[in-house]
Amino acid sequence: METPRIYFDNNATTPLAPQVRAQLATWAEAFGNPSSIHWAGRGPKALIREARRNFADLIGAETLEIIFTATGSEANNHALKGIFWSYQKSKSPRNHYLISAVEHPSILRAAEFLRDQGAEVEIFPVGRGGAVDLIDFEKRLRPTTALVSMMFANNETGTLFPIKKMAKLTHQVGALFHSDCVQSLGKSLINVKDLGVDLATFSGHKFYSLKGAGALYSQRGTKIESLIHGGGQERHRRAGTENVLAIASLGAMALEKNNLPEKLQHLNLLRDHFEGRVLGEIEHVIVTGLKTKRVPNTSSLVLDQVGGESLLMNLDMQGFAVSTGAACSSGSPEPSPALIAMGLTRLEAQSSLRVSFGWQNTLDEVNAFVEVLKKTVSRIREFNNPMALPPLTVEFERDVTHV
Amino acid sequence: METPRIYFDNNATTPLAPQVRAQLATWAEAFGNPSSIHWAGRGPKALIREARRNFADLIGAETLEIIFTATGSEANNHALKGIFWSYQKSKSPRNHYLISAVEHPSILRAAEFLRDQGAEVEIFPVGRGGAVDLIDFEKRLRPTTALVSMMFANNETGTLFPIKKMAKLTHQVGALFHSDCVQSLGKSLINVKDLGVDLATFSGHKFYSLKGAGALYSQRGTKIESLIHGGGQERHRRAGTENVLAIASLGAMALEKNNLPEKLQHLNLLRDHFEGRVLGEIEHVIVTGLKTKRVPNTSSLVLDQVGGESLLMNLDMQGFAVSTGAACSSGSPEPSPALIAMGLTRLEAQSSLRVSFGWQNTLDEVNAFVEVLKKTVSRIREFNNPMALPPLTVEFERDVTHV
Numbered sequence: 001m002e003t004p005r006i007y008f009d010n011n012a013t014t015p016l017a018p019q020v021r022a023q024l025a026t027w028a029e030a031f032g033n034p035s036s037i038h039w040a041g042r043g044p045k046a047l048i049r050e051a052r053r054n055f056a057d058l059i060g061a062e063t064l065e066i067i068f069t070a071t072g073s074e075a076n077n078h079a080l081k082g083i084f085w086s087y088q089k090s091k092s093p094r095n096h097y098l099i100s101a102v103e104h105p106s107i108l109r110a111a112e113f114l115r116d117q118g119a120e121v122e123i124f125p126v127g128r129g130g131a132v133d134l135i136d137f138e139k140r141l142r143p144t145t146a147l148v149s150m151m152f153a154n155n156e157t158g159t160l161f162p163i164k165k166m167a168k169l170t171h172q173v174g175a176l177f178h179s180d181c182v183q184s185l186g187k188s189l190i191n192v193k194d195l196g197v198d199l200a201t202f203s204g205h206k207f208y209s210l211k212g213a214g215a216l217y218s219q220r221g222t223k224i225e226s227l228i229h230g231g232g233q234e235r236h237r238r239a240g241t242e243n244v245l246a247i248a249s250l251g252a253m254a255l256e257k258n259n260l261p262e263k264l265q266h267l268n269l270l271r272d273h274f275e276g277r278v279l280g281e282i283e284h285v286i287v288t289g290l291k292t293k294r295v296p297n298t299s300s301l302v303l304d305q306v307g308g309e310s311l312l313m314n315l316d317m318q319g320f321a322v323s324t325g326a327a328c329s330s331g332s333p334e335p336s337p338a339l340i341a342m343g344l345t346r347l348e349a350q351s352s353l354r355v356s357f358g359w360q361n362t363l364d365e366v367n368a369f370v371e372v373l374k375k376t377v378s379r380i381r382e383f384n385n386p387m388a389l390p391p392l393t394v395e396f397e398r399d400v401t402h403v
Numbered sequence: 404m405e406t407p408r409i410y411f412d413n414n415a416t417t418p419l420a421p422q423v424r425a426q427l428a429t430w431a432e433a434f435g436n437p438s439s440i441h442w443a444g445r446g447p448k449a450l451i452r453e454a455r456r457n458f459a460d461l462i463g464a465e466t467l468e469i470i471f472t473a474t475g476s477e478a479n480n481h482a483l484k485g486i487f488w489s490y491q492k493s494k495s496p497r498n499h500y501l502i503s504a505v506e507h508p509s510i511l512r513a514a515e516f517l518r519d520q521g522a523e524v525e526i527f528p529v530g531r532g533g534a535v536d537l538i539d540f541e542k543r544l545r546p547t548t549a550l551v552s553m554m555f556a557n558n559e560t561g562t563l564f565p566i567k568k569m570a571k572l573t574h575q576v577g578a579l580f581h582s583d584c585v586q587s588l589g590k591s592l593i594n595v596k597d598l599g600v601d602l603a604t605f606s607g608h609k610f611y612s613l614k615g616a617g618a619l620y621s622q623r624g625t626k627i628e629s630l631i632h633g634g635g636q637e638r639h640r641r642a643g644t645e646n647v648l649a650i651a652s653l654g655a656m657a658l659e660k661n662n663l664p665e666k667l668q669h670l671n672l673l674r675d676h677f678e679g680r681v682l683g684e685i686e687h688v689i690v691t692g693l694k695t696k697r698v699p700n701t702s703s704l705v706l707d708q709v710g711g712e713s714l715l716m717n718l719d720m721q722g723f724a725v726s727t728g729a730a731c732s733s734g735s736p737e738p739s740p741a742l743i744a745m746g747l748t749r750l751e752a753q754s755s756l757r758v759s760f761g762w763q764n765t766l767d768e769v770n771a772f773v774e775v776l777k778k779t780v781s782r783i784r785e786f787n788n789p790m791a792l793p794p795l796t797v798e799f800e801r802d803v804t805h806v
Contacts, residue, residue, distance in 0.1 A: 007443055013436040013644065024427055028613075033416040034725065038719040039412055070473030071643030072614065075635040089519065106633025106642050113632050116492065203646060210431075212473065212646040214614040227630070229516050230476040230509030239509050240474030241416065243607060243649070284697040316441040323439065 003319040006365045009148045010206075010358035011155050011183060011298060013324055017208035017256075017359075020249045027248045034242050035231065036157040044244040047308035051251025055215060058254035059181075059202070060191035067216040067237045068247050072182040072203030073106035078238070079178045080110040083147045084119055085225035094146035094175065097121045099222055100161075101341035102130065104180055107149050108337075119146075128157035128343030131291045138169050145175035152200075156338045156354055157289040158298025160188075162272045167196040182206055182214075186253075186359065187267065187295040192217050199224070204250035208359065212246030229305040263359050268296035270357045270366050273301055277370045282377055288344065288352065289354070297357040302341075302348045311353055314376045320369055323354040369375065408720040409768045413761035414586060414701060415726055418661075420611035420762075423652045430651045435648075437645050438634065447647040454654025456780075461657035462584075462596035462605070462620060470619040470637045471650050471774050475585040475606030476509035478619035481630040481641070482581045483513040486550045487522055488628035497549035497578065500524045503564075504744035507583055510552050511740075531746030532692045533562035541572050550577035555584040555603075556591070559741045559757055561694040561701025563591075570599040585609055585617075589656075589762065590670065590698040592663055595620050602627070607653035611762065615649030620758060635658045656692065666762050671699035673760045673769050678702055680773045685780055691747065691755065700760040703742075705751045708784045714756055717779045723772055726757040 006211065007015060027047060032040030034048055048068070056063045065357040066277070080097070087094050099111045100388055101123050108123075115121040124140055126132055132150070141148075148170045153160050178199035184190045185207035192200050204213035230239025256263070275287055285306035298356045302310065308324030315322055322337075337350030344352070357366075408717050435443030437451055451471070464653045465738075471733045472478045490497050502514045504518070504526050509524075509647075516525040521723030527543055536551070556563050565665060570580040581602035587593045588610035595603050602625065605615035621627055621640070633642025659666070680691055687707035706714065711727030718725055745772060747755070758772075 005442060009441065009443065011441060012439050013434065013443075015434045016431060021428070021431060024431060025424070028419060028427060029422065031416065031418045031725070033412075033608075036412060036724065038410065038412065038726075039408060039722070040724045041415075070477070070646065071631075074473070074631050076633070077631045077642075104633065106631070106789035109632035109642070113628075116488075149464065151406070174492050203644075205436075210646075210648060211644055212649055225516075227508070228474075228480045229478050229512035230479070239480075239512070240476035240617075241606075241614055243473065243613075243646070245613060245648075246615055256770040277469075283744065312441065319442070321435070321439065321441040321443045344766075367468075 003320070004368070005319045006369060007321045007357045008357060008361065008369065009321045010352065011356035013205050014186070014208045014358050015360060016249075016252060019252055020209050021255045022107050023248070023252060025174065025243070027245050030244060030261065034244060043269065046240070047244055047248040047251070048242055051247045051254070051268070054251040054254035057334065058257050059200070059217060060193045061217050062220060064235070065217055067218055067234045069214040069216055070212055070237060070241060070243060072104075072180070072201050072206075074227065075201040075203075076104065076180055077110045077215045077217050078224070079201060079308050080107065080114060080147065080149065081227055082224035083176060083199070084114050084117065086223045089144050090161060091147070092209070093146050093366045095120055096142050096145045098134075098140055098148045099123050099143055100150045101125050102154055102338045103149060103151055104182065106152075106157065107180055111149075121191040126342060127246060129292055130154055130157055130161070130342045131152065131292060132161055132166065132171070135164055141175065143173055145170070145173050147176045147178055149178045151179065151183070152179050152190070153183040153295045154353075155183050157292075157300040158183070158294035158334055158356075159289040159342075160293040160295060163195050163197065171196070186260070186263065187297050187338060188264070192219075192277060198222050202254070204246060207250065207253050209249035209253045212243040213250045215250070215390055226243075230320070235268075246283055262281045264296050265358065266330045267357050270361055270363060271296055271299055273363060274355065274357075276377040278368075278373070281370065282374055288339065288342065299355045301355070302344065303349050303353060303377055304351065305384050306377050307380070308350055310380060311376065313382065315372065316379065318372050318376070320372060324352055406720075407771070408722045409772060410724045411760060411772065412724045413756045414757065414759035416608050416614070417589070417611045417761050418530055419652075420656060422611050422655055426651070426655060427648070430648050433647060436753045437647060438636065447645070449643055450651040450654070450757060451694065454650045454657070457654045457657035458618060461660050463596045463605070464620050465623060467638070468623055469622055470621055471645060472617040472619055473615055473646065474639060475507075475583070475609075476618045478604040478606075478617045479509040479583055480513045480553050481627070482604060482620050483510065483550065483552065484630055485627035486579060486581075486602070487517050487520065489626045490531060490549050490629065493626070495549070497547050499545050499548045501543055501548055501551045502526050503535075503553045504528050505551060505552055505741045506555055507558065507585065509585055510554075514552075517781065529745060532695055533557055533564070533745045535564055535569065537568055537572070538563065540569060543644070544576045544578065546573060546576055548573070548576050550581055552581045552583065554586070555582050555593070557741060557745075558584040558700045559584050559739055559755075560695075560703040560745065561697035562692040562745075563585070563696040563698060566598050566600065572778055574599070586698060589663070589666065590700050595622075601625050604618075607649060607656070610653065610656050612652035612656045613649040615646040616653045618653070635752045650774055667699050668800050669762065670760050671764060673764055675770050676766060677758065677760075677773065680770075681776070682728065684773065685777055691742070691745065704756045704758070705747065705754050706753065706756060706780055708787050709754050709780050710783070711753055711767045711784060713754050714779065716777065717783065720728055721775050721779070723775060726759070727755055729765060737773045744762065751764070
């Protein structure tokens with residue numbers, strides 16, 4: 001009997017939606033360069049125009065405010081560096097960059113680069129479980145603050161951050177606000193105008209479409225330098241021949257806007273059912289950020305006496321794809337920096353398991369997984385020396401501040 | 404009767420090769436994140452590994468020397484900016500950038516950005532028809548030269564530049580040499596080690612594979628800063644989830660290495676047949692760079708008394724896709740800056756037509772095109788006031804210096 005393959009790592013990437021798979025060959029027929037003015041260019045150009053309209057509509061933006069990129073990482077780099085160079089060009093005294101400690105590496109490393117280039121970069125902490133202390137945050141804002149970057153939802157725990165309030169505080173000192181919203185599509189009803197952000201990052205491959213299309217929302221009037229200079233694509237903001245296929249697939253997924261409430265409900269059902277069973281049937285488990293507001297698909301567990309790495313491998317052998325740390329740093333034995341920044345100990349972070357559900361997952365899959373998880377956790381715990389790891393502190397969960 | 408659609412704009416982008424189209428759905432099955440260590444990550448990771456090996460083999464590089472990017476523009480930006488920041492970091496006195504006047508906008512605009520950032524950027528001219536004066540070039544090299552950038556073949560005329568000699572001269576002053584080889588794949592037998600370049604740019608969608616994959620060759624030992632910081636992809640040189648599908652398609656095309664001589668012969672046959680007929684059957688035509696060394700697929704015509712824009716539109720209506728200027732600046736009435744830099748007058752450049760052949764084209768298509776071109780040129784000339792445009796100078800073609 002073949003091992004069933006069940007995918008619960010939808011925060012790393014999602015499988016292609018059926019409607020994307022079905023249209024792949026058709027979109028690929030539009031092979032022309034969208035910049036060509038002859039027949040071969042018109043098809044792909046129309047695909048991009050339609051995708052831009054649909055995507056803008058999905059996030060509540062205007063079409064001119066969408067810059068298609070190749071990846072979320074590119075959009076994040078574009079946001080930080082583009083704003084830095086733009087301020088530099090205008091000889092603005094704003095040179096202070098306030099970046100949350102739980103950001104994706106593409107924000108944190110881009111910020112390090114800005115520091116090398118002369119920017120004053122300040123990393124602000126989050127509380128245990130991921131809560132943001134707004135009073136502390138407000139104190140850190142200065143008249144010279146150029147940009148604040150705070151993610152919409154954390155990729156590890158799903159914790160939602162108070163973006164709207166933070167953007168408002170940020171605007172009070174005249175700074176710009178960027179939010180990495182890569183973990184928002186398909187998991188929330190997001191509206192950039194309602195959030196009040198100036199810049200926001202999105203990624204198609206976390207939203208059931210192809211790898212190769214990300215997007216940077218840049219509010220009308222925001223002065224931002226290009227990351228990639230060259231041709232006139234994306235209104236001279238991002239040069240390079242457009243990835244028509246990937247952009248078309250992102251646009252197709254944007255058409256799911258009206259189905260989102262139902263999809264979120266489905267995710268929430270799976271996640272709550274999963275956590276209910278896990279907390280009821282497995283001992284010594286903590287759900288990180290359980291009492292914070294979270295996107296409905298993510299469950300971040302700390303399993304006492306169970307190394308995340310060996311758990312992941314054991315589950316993989318049984319056909320279940322889950323994660324123990326951000327996908328981009330998987331394969332490395334280091335605990336997730338985001339979890340550490342949220343106040344977990346190294347030991348807790350190393351015993352963490354991320355289960356992230358997708359639209360395609362079913363309750364049967366969740367139940368099958370819980371059964372396997374129970375057995376696997378027991379087996380690993382039996383193998384381990386029970387004295388080697390101290391039990392997790394019971395205070396942890398009580399400590400969580402609500403967002 | 405439906406208008407036949409014949410595509411002769413293969414320098415702008417190429418149609419997908421049949422083997423790419425055939426494998427699209429299969430590659431798309433490997434939806435996982437290549438950074439994931441579970442089953443879903445292993446398939447895409449293997450696809451990338453295989454593509455990297457095949458692509459490295461195609462251009463004569465080692466696998467570790469390949470950085471996959473999203474586009475040629477990204478790779479060009481990465482080369483120039485990455486070297487600039489790397490020199491800046493090492494506090495090197497090398498700050499002089501020598502860039503040819505016929506480069507793609509992604510080089511020229513990236514160079515302008517470097518100038519804004521404090522680099523000394525020098526644009527060196529090419530002769531009429533695109534020839535490089537090596538004595539003049541050598542004189543421009545300095546002990547403080549950081550990088551030279553000269554394209555492999557010009558996208559407008561197909562003219563090949565003396566890269567090997569220029570790289571050698573460049574290395575004599577200890578500077579690095581970058582070549583934009585976007586117009587090389589499928590049109591030449593290219594070997595980066597033989598050329599002796601330190602950095603080279605490639606693009607998949609000009610080589611019958613999907614949009615969304617470019618590559619930067621970076622010779623082992625070359626210190627280059629990232630353009631996109633973040634996760635550990637591409638050995639920490641280019642962050643962001645890899646476009647597995649597009650990379651796999653580029654790798655599949657790289658397997659055509661052994662068929663290249665035959666493909667080049669086919670392109671050469673089409674092009675020579677086309678130019679032979681055009682020069683024999685249409686009056687007042689010049690082939691730009693006719694006597695220079697060229698890639699075998701490109702033909703750049705100047706048709707006296709025929710505006711390129713109206714010719715293109717007339718041909719488009721009859722089903723033929725050709726170009727009048729670089730694809731990325733098409734739609735704009737400005738004459739191609741590259742043609743101007745090669746010494747054409749504005750009038751000549753505005754009367755230019757680029758016909759670029761691809762592997763899929765046939766002799767029958769060429770013959771059909773010549774017939775239509777003859778009639779269309781006559782018709783446009785009849786409509787035009789013959790006194791409005793002076794005839795082209797006969798000296799032009801004699802003036803061309805051989806490369």
